[in-house]
Amino acid sequence: MxxxxxxxxxxxxxxxxxxxxxxxxxxxxxxxxxxxxxxxxxxxxxxxxxxxxxxxxxxxxxxxxxxxxxxxxxxxxxxxxxxxxxxxxxxxxxxxxxxxxxxxxxxxxxxxxxxxxxxxxxxxxxxxxxxxxxxADPKLRNKDGWNSFHIACREGDPLVIEHLLLTAPDVWRTESKTRRTPLHTAAMHGCEEVVRILLERCGYTRDGTDSCGVTPFMDAVRNGHVSVARLLLELHQASPVAADVLGAQPVHQVAVTGQEEALRFLVQELSVDVNQRATDIQLTALHYAAKEGHASMIKTLLELGADLRVRDKKGRTALHMACIGQHAETVRMLLLLGLKDSEDASGTTARQLARKPGAVQAFQCGLSES
CATH class of the missing domain: 1.25.40.20 (Ankyrin repeat-containing domain)
Known part of the structure; x- marks a missing residue:
């Protein structure tokens, strides 16, 4: 043919x-x-x-x-x-x-x-x-270490989860190659009904961590799933201040992902310290938000009591971090908020870190307007 x-x-x-x-x-x-x-x-x-x-x-x-x-x-x-x-x-x-x-x-x-x-x-x-x-064997794992139950927990259909648990009661006892459990997966994707089933029927360790030290609670808040985070607190006594392998807590992680509702939940309802430092470098949520260029998150952090002039272990302010990230609008906003250029512990100013044309121009405009 x-x-x-x-x-x-x-x-x-x-x-x-x-x-x-x-x-x-x-x-x-x-x-x-x-x-x-x-x-x-x-x-x-x-x-x-x-x-x-x-x-x-x-x-x-x-x-x-x-x-x-x-x-x-x-x-x-x-x-x-x-x-x-x-x-x-x-x-x-x-x-x-x-x-x-x-x-x-x-x-x-x-x-x-x-x-x-x-x-x-x-x-x-x-x-x-x-x-x-x-x-069919639901316990078989793919190259990433996921079994069928893992995948079903990502999709979030409670009827499928119930049936898999009925067919293979121990199918939940699995971890991916990065030590992520189905509970991590369901929390990350905001599958509230599935998270409830897992907490009520499966014996997951409280604040179990993956290879990066991330807990299901962290997965929930950094992806903006506040209702799932509440469920983990209620049924699993999850810690809102547990730290990952880099020392970052949920308050820092939500700053990275720009989840403002989750930030308010942590600070206003759970009384988490908005100026809590993470890692050996002593970064705060404000540093993380500035490095990612989340201008709106920075405003929310300041509203919740974040210290604009706080420095990390290397002597860097949020302005330094915004310049490292080359985020022009964030640089301009921080200057307008009154944050002055200064040297870090190595003698480098924030302005010297602004290399992209947009960031340099924002710095110049911000200085002239402040």
Whole structure:
């Protein structure tokens, strides 16, 4: 078959047009039919069966397997089988058919993802149940150390989480290669109902940390999920002042990510010290916010009592940090707020750190207006 005919076959498959597809393939004879069935297309190396499974065209899936004898375990350049495709797109009928016709339930694609892991990226409990009923192992881990439960906790469907725990009660006892637990994942993504289930049904250690020393509470607040943070405080007695491996506490982390509501929650409701220092360099939340260029966060910090003139261990003020980050508007704002240029412990002024044209100009404008 010529290139145009092959492109037509792909299009007909993707559109789910079985009759025209059969006609085109039949016109080429039995040898052509065999060739087409095993043909890999494009950079991905997908076959017609991959296309049909991905798009949920069960009639074409049946035709390719039964009539053309396409191998149900055929894989593309990423080692994805048709079952991966159908599971990832929640096509239950295709998933069931592929499993009934010999598809291996725990086949691995690139990065060691199973069809069940792919299914858990969606909120389709029926597909997940079908895979589990055929023996899928929810405890298998991919190259990053994530199992299916980890992935489901990221998506946040309580029904899926409940079913996985029912099927494999110990599935929550897992960590990624960076020691992140499903509780970290659910907290980071603001999946409040899932966090509640994990806290009520699983035995996670209070303030358990990943390899960077980050706790689920930190994940929640630095991503702005205050309701999840409240839940962790209520049900897990999480610490609002625990520090990561660099000594940064939640108050510093929210300054980095610019989460003002979370900052107010920490300072006003939990009485966290807004001027608390982090790391051996003694940075404050104000330093972090200035380095990231969060002008609005700086204003909120000052409103909550942050000391504008505080210096870190190297003698740097927030103005130095804003210049290091080359944040022109933040530099200008700090100068207008009354922060003067000065030398740090090494004798370097903030102005000397402003290298990009915008930051230099902001410095000049700020000095003239202050």
């Amino acid at each position: 010529d290139e145009n005919t092959l492109k037509l076959l792909v299009r007909l498959t993707q559109e789910g047009q079985l009759s025209p597809l059969e006609e085109q393939i039949s016109s080429g004879g039995s040898a052509a039919a065999h060739t087409v069935g095993s043909k890999h297309f494009g950079r991905s190396g997908d076959t017609l069966l991959h296309y049909a499974a991905r798009l949920g065209h069960l009639n074409i899936v049946e035709y390719l397997i039964k009539q053309l004898g396409v191998d149900v375990e055929v894989y593309n350049n990423d080692y994805k089988r048709p079952l991966h495709e159908a599971a990832s797109m929640s096509h239950k009928e295709c998933v069931s058919y592929l499993l009934q016709n010999g598809a291996k339930v725990d086949s691995l694609k690139k990065a060691d993802w199973t069809p069940l892991m792919m299914a858990c990226t969606r909120r389709n409990l029926e597909v997940i149940q079908d895979l589990l009923s055929h023996g």
